Amino acid sequence: MKFLAEINVMPQKEILDPQGKAVRIGLQNLDIHQVxxxxxxxxxxxxxxxxxEAEANEIVTNACKKLLANLIMEEFDFVLKAI
Amino acid sequence: MKFLAEINVMPQKEILDPQGKAVRIGLQNLDIHQVxxxxxxxxxxxxxxxxxEAEANEIVTNACKKLLANLIMEEFDFVLKAI
Known part of the structure; x- marks a missing residue:
């Protein structure tokens, strides 16, 4: 069976996000002030x-923990669907 | 009203994704071969x-087109929810 995993890896909430700050300033320079x-x-x-699906779930969790997410600074979540 | 936009900006399907290729090799090196x-x-x-919501939708679309996505090589989609 084939599955598609859609994974989001985000900085943990307490961690400063300088990239996000820079983009916010960029949007303001483009006159987008509602952000x-x-x-x-x-x-x-x-x-x-x-x-x-259970095996696919285990594979994705393992891939995230071992490589895709740096668990010291990031958190991950994912959605899995059969294709 | 406050809204949260969850945006995904991905390389267009026809475009080669070297980063993706590198991660796939990395996963294989970690004995994760089912990817x-x-x-x-x-x-x-x-x-x-x-x-x-209509105004929020317009703001997000504008932000994506002007800054967040490079429309020559990338495509974007987003989900909007009131918070």
Whole structure:
């Protein structure tokens, strides 16, 4: 079975997000002033070959913990769907 | 009213994704072989002050077109919710 995982890896809430601050200033320079806060992370799409949704879930969690997310500074969540 | 926009900015499908290729090799080196394809982009969260959902939608679309996405090589989509 094929699965598609849509993963978001974001800086943890307590951690300062300088990239987000820079983008907010950039938006203000473009006269877009209604943006109160900006947070920027990674969106990762994985195509997985697995025998079940539970196995696919385990593969994605393992990939996030081992490589895709730096758990000291980042947090991750994902949605999984059969394709 | 306050809105939260969850934006995904991804490389267009036809465009080669070297970052994705590198991560796939990295996963294989970690004995995670069930990953057929990897695509990597940005996940951006914007907190918006707007009078209506339609106005918030316009602000986010404008921000994406002007700054957050490079429309030559990237495509974007987003979900908007009142907070």
């Amino acid at each position: 109160a806060d900006v947070r920027i992370g990674k969106h990762i799409q994985l195509q997985i070959e697995a025998n079940s | 057929a394809d990897v695509r990597i982009g940005k996940h951006i969260q914007l907190q918006i002050e707007a009078n209506s």
